[in-house]
Amino acid sequence: MDFAKRAHDHSFQIDPIVRSLLDTDFYKLLMGQFIYEHYPTTRVTFGLINRTREVRLAEIIPESELRAQLDQVRSLRFRHNELIWIAGATFYGKERMFRPAFIDFLRALRLPDYDLKVEDGQYVLTFSGNWMEVTWWEIYALAIISELKSRAGHRLRRELELDFLYARAKTRLLAKLQQLKPLEGLALSEFGTRRRHSFLWQEWVVQALAEVLGEGFVGTSNAFLAFKYGLDAKGTNAHELPMVQAALAPDNAALKASQYELLRQWQNTYSGNLLVALPDTFGTTQFLKDAPTWVALNWRGYRPDSKPPIEAGEEIIRWLQRNAVDPKTRFVLFSDGLDVAVPGQRVRGEDIPAIHRLFAGRIGLAYGWGTNATNDFRDCDPRGETVFDPLSLVCKVIAADGQPAVKLSDNFNKATGPAAEIERYREVFGLDGVTGVPVLV
Amino acid sequence: MDFAKRAHDHSFQIDPIVRSLLDTDFYKLLMGQFIYEHYPTTRVTFGLINRTREVRLAEIIPESELRAQLDQVRSLRFRHNELIWIAGATFYGKERMFRPAFIDFLRALRLPDYDLKVEDGQYVLTFSGNWMEVTWWEIYALAIISELKSRAGHRLRRELELDFLYARAKTRLLAKLQQLKPLEGLALSEFGTRRRHSFLWQEWVVQALAEVLGEGFVGTSNAFLAFKYGLDAKGTNAHELPMVQAALAPDNAALKASQYELLRQWQNTYSGNLLVALPDTFGTTQFLKDAPTWVALNWRGYRPDSKPPIEAGEEIIRWLQRNAVDPKTRFVLFSDGLDVAVPGQRVRGEDIPAIHRLFAGRIGLAYGWGTNATNDFRDCDPRGETVFDPLSLVCKVIAADGQPAVKLSDNFNKATGPAAEIERYREVFGLDGVTGVPVLV
Numbered sequence: 001m002d003f004a005k006r007a008h009d010h011s012f013q014i015d016p017i018v019r020s021l022l023d024t025d026f027y028k029l030l031m032g033q034f035i036y037e038h039y040p041t042t043r044v045t046f047g048l049i050n051r052t053r054e055v056r057l058a059e060i061i062p063e064s065e066l067r068a069q070l071d072q073v074r075s076l077r078f079r080h081n082e083l084i085w086i087a088g089a090t091f092y093g094k095e096r097m098f099r100p101a102f103i104d105f106l107r108a109l110r111l112p113d114y115d116l117k118v119e120d121g122q123y124v125l126t127f128s129g130n131w132m133e134v135t136w137w138e139i140y141a142l143a144i145i146s147e148l149k150s151r152a153g154h155r156l157r158r159e160l161e162l163d164f165l166y167a168r169a170k171t172r173l174l175a176k177l178q179q180l181k182p183l184e185g186l187a188l189s190e191f192g193t194r195r196r197h198s199f200l201w202q203e204w205v206v207q208a209l210a211e212v213l214g215e216g217f218v219g220t221s222n223a224f225l226a227f228k229y230g231l232d233a234k235g236t237n238a239h240e241l242p243m244v245q246a247a248l249a250p251d252n253a254a255l256k257a258s259q260y261e262l263l264r265q266w267q268n269t270y271s272g273n274l275l276v277a278l279p280d281t282f283g284t285t286q287f288l289k290d291a292p293t294w295v296a297l298n299w300r301g302y303r304p305d306s307k308p309p310i311e312a313g314e315e316i317i318r319w320l321q322r323n324a325v326d327p328k329t330r331f332v333l334f335s336d337g338l339d340v341a342v343p344g345q346r347v348r349g350e351d352i353p354a355i356h357r358l359f360a361g362r363i364g365l366a367y368g369w370g371t372n373a374t375n376d377f378r379d380c381d382p383r384g385e386t387v388f389d390p391l392s393l394v395c396k397v398i399a400a401d402g403q404p405a406v407k408l409s410d411n412f413n414k415a416t417g418p419a420a421e422i423e424r425y426r427e428v429f430g431l432d433g434v435t436g437v438p439v440l441v
Numbered sequence: 442m443d444f445a446k447r448a449h450d451h452s453f454q455i456d457p458i459v460r461s462l463l464d465t466d467f468y469k470l471l472m473g474q475f476i477y478e479h480y481p482t483t484r485v486t487f488g489l490i491n492r493t494r495e496v497r498l499a500e501i502i503p504e505s506e507l508r509a510q511l512d513q514v515r516s517l518r519f520r521h522n523e524l525i526w527i528a529g530a531t532f533y534g535k536e537r538m539f540r541p542a543f544i545d546f547l548r549a550l551r552l553p554d555y556d557l558k559v560e561d562g563q564y565v566l567t568f569s570g571n572w573m574e575v576t577w578w579e580i581y582a583l584a585i586i587s588e589l590k591s592r593a594g595h596r597l598r599r600e601l602e603l604d605f606l607y608a609r610a611k612t613r614l615l616a617k618l619q620q621l622k623p624l625e626g627l628a629l630s631e632f633g634t635r636r637r638h639s640f641l642w643q644e645w646v647v648q649a650l651a652e653v654l655g656e657g658f659v660g661t662s663n664a665f666l667a668f669k670y671g672l673d674a675k676g677t678n679a680h681e682l683p684m685v686q687a688a689l690a691p692d693n694a695a696l697k698a699s700q701y702e703l704l705r706q707w708q709n710t711y712s713g714n715l716l717v718a719l720p721d722t723f724g725t726t727q728f729l730k731d732a733p734t735w736v737a738l739n740w741r742g743y744r745p746d747s748k749p750p751i752e753a754g755e756e757i758i759r760w761l762q763r764n765a766v767d768p769k770t771r772f773v774l775f776s777d778g779l780d781v782a783v784p785g786q787r788v789r790g791e792d793i794p795a796i797h798r799l800f801a802g803r804i805g806l807a808y809g810w811g812t813n814a815t816n817d818f819r820d821c822d823p824r825g826e827t828v829f830d831p832l833s834l835v836c837k838v839i840a841a842d843g844q845p846a847v848k849l850s851d852n853f854n855k856a857t858g859p860a861a862e863i864e865r866y867r868e869v870f871g872l873d874g875v876t877g878v879p880v881l882v
Contacts, residue, residue, distance in 0.1 A: 167607070167608040170605060174609070344785045
């Protein structure tokens with residue numbers, strides 16, 4: 001009996017969810033340096049959105065716990081050994097990708113305050129301040145809410161039920177890995193930090209992916225796990241960049257051009273396989289159609305995020321061919337709602353092996369596997385309830401320098417922002433290739 | 442870090458499989474007292490038989506390990522607290538079932554030596570001496586071989602593979618328990634000591650059965666687990682009794698009568714729900730047909746052990762009715778190859794829910810669930826191999842006072858003993874209702 005451990009396990013004041021500022025998606029570091037260099041004075045507001053409205057989070061997660069976890073993150077600083085890793089590691093084949101000034105910025109980073117209230121059973125959680133400081137909150141806030149919800153579920157279950165819960169989740173993960181294992185040329189990364197069941201579960205999943213898939217597992221988006229286990233850190237960039245860029249555009253012409261202006265700026269900061277475009281912020285079809293030739297020539301990868309993956313992949317291949325670029329010299333990074341079909345079980349997303357078999361040999365392929373890797377507990381609860389089902393939770397930029405931020409996406413119903421602004425954006429970007437458009441006549 | 446535990450875990454000399462002489466089937470205590478009172482001078486030989494011939498045990502389990510475990514059991518004594526429990530507990534509603542003289546015998550018990558050699562890749566393991574001392578070896582020897590085989594498998598797997606192995610086995614157990622849970626009037630005991638994956642796994646399974654099934658779980662045959670967890674100890678009697686009785690019979694008439702003479706003797710020692718007949722030693726059909734009326738009147742339960750359960754149950758019901766005994770006042774204890782069908786998976790034995798639904802309301806029902814409860818790891822190995830599949834291993838009496846011991850069973854091919862003796866027994870008992878009889882013309 002380890003008396004000290006037992007006593008501590010039962011009486012510590014807080015079990016921190018985020019124990020290191022590195023426990024975030026690597027793209028936050030990439031975007032952080034970009035913002036630091038290009039937008040050091042831009043002010044933004046980020047807000048949490050729970051798309052799973054029927055789960056009334058404020059009735060499940062005690063507010064005091066949420067505040068304690070958020071406060072705990074504010075007490076964190078990048079540690080010396082973490083900064084050495086960021087400064088010294090080789091990422092995507094590049095040495096010293098992060099410049100000394102940015103490392104100094106990270107060393108001094110303190111997360112700004114948050115604003116938390118409850119409305120209609122949901123938490124209204126917003127973060128305002130300098131973009132280069134606020135941006136970090138996205139992943140910490142999401143991971144905290146996701147894990148606090150898991151913990152609330154744990155309290156409703158006896159020890160043996162939790163034992164069965166994890167046994168089933170492990171059994172399912174192995175079944176998925178056995179489908180992935182035989183895929184030739186698989187390059188799969190783990191992208192599930194934001195909606196993980198818990199930090200410890202994500203850590204276990206990453207170790208299982210590495211051991212079972214071997215070379216087919218190419219890294220994790222979680223910088224802390226990459227640091228801790230010597231894995232490759234993976235990440236690209238997110239909608240917040242084109243959204244802020246668009247919000248700051250002075251007129252409609254600048255608005256339309258902003259999506260490419262962003263790529264031009266990004267090229268100044270990064271190169272090679274870090275040139276992965278996110279084409280769907282204002283609609284993929286218009287993005288590709290109107291893209292300057294240098295986009296197809298310079299950019300190595302494309303990350304569809306709201307179009308069905310097969311449709312998106314085919315569209316990108318056709319567009320590359322139209323631009324006389326051999327698709328085999330480019331890659332698609334699929335990262336939206338991926339899963340793996342297991343015989344006899346419902347598949348909960350887009351089946352990686354099916355995508356892989358369809359595109360193999362036609363274009364480079366990479367996968368960022370998220371929620372269905374790190375939080376697939378559906379049907380695992382021995383009581384058959386849904387308390388461990390993942391939430392569709394996001395933390396998005398909602399304003400930049402006083403202007404509302406808008407996202408249209410490839411799905412008409414997924415647009416975010418004030419209605420009048422969405423309307424204006426739709427006039428500028430059009431609705432080509434957008435699904436779910438209401439039929440008016 | 443618990444330094445002491447870590448250091449000890451890596452450097453202890455032996456991890457005992459049997460840590461207490463109570464870690465045996467409760468029927469060994471019941472039969473032990475019976476033998477002590479009725480056959481204190483009878484000498485027997487028991488021998489291990491691995492019916493799974495294709496598994497060459499001597500090539501899998503190092504002989505030194507087997508000897509170390511067997512020697513370790515010989516060093517054990519019944520402890521004071523265990524003897525208090527045996528003497529003081531209420532079993533099957535009876536207080537002080539075990540008499541002081543027998544408790545004194547247990548206090549002094551030292552297991553006799555064993556004889557171990559290797560032939561054709563199999564261990565030839567025999568035990569000779571006084572029946573009342575040798576009989577104990579049965580369960581210890583079986584549990585040791587079964588767990589040493591599991592441990593040999595563990596050594597071939599990495600830690601994560603073992604994690605997945607147990608996750609799958611737990612997932613399957615829960616699926617089975619969810620089929621058992623809704624059965625009305627379920628009275629299920631765990632009977633899996635002899636062929637368990639390991640002691641720790643059996644202990645976990647027993648706790649899961651108790652927690653998930655609630656009142657449907659009525660006890661365990663493992664006396665140590667009953668003692669440790671305050672569960673009811675369950676057990677009846679085994680083939681060794683009629684086999685020894687038969688071997689000692691001076692002529693064919695006495696041989697035929699011996700199967701009932703045993704029941705008469707057993708009635709002198711026990712009563713009530715401990716009067717559970719094992720009808721198949723020399724064939725169930727002849728046993729029932731020729732049984733004296735007092736058998737049907739006195740005996741409360743019947744434990745079919747080699748006939749298909751539905752056939753055996755129907756035969757017992759018909760026989761009770763012919764003897765004007767209401768089957769509802771009697772019970773059948775099914776304990777041979779039971780399992781639970783799970784949707785989408787192969788069932789490996791006789792489906793308990795199917796048996797239960799067929800006989801419910803017609804006769805009392807009880808289940809002794811063994812190998813498929815405590816050692817169902819088939820298809821759980823992440824490498825898809827069979828190293829964790831259970832063995833069909835028995836440890837049977839092979840001679841008594843110099844006479845060979847014979848078992849015929851309800852299956853012609855399952856007979857054990859020297860061919861000439863089997864022939865003589867078949868002439869005495871006949872072949873009524875025996876399956877698998879070769880057609881000679």
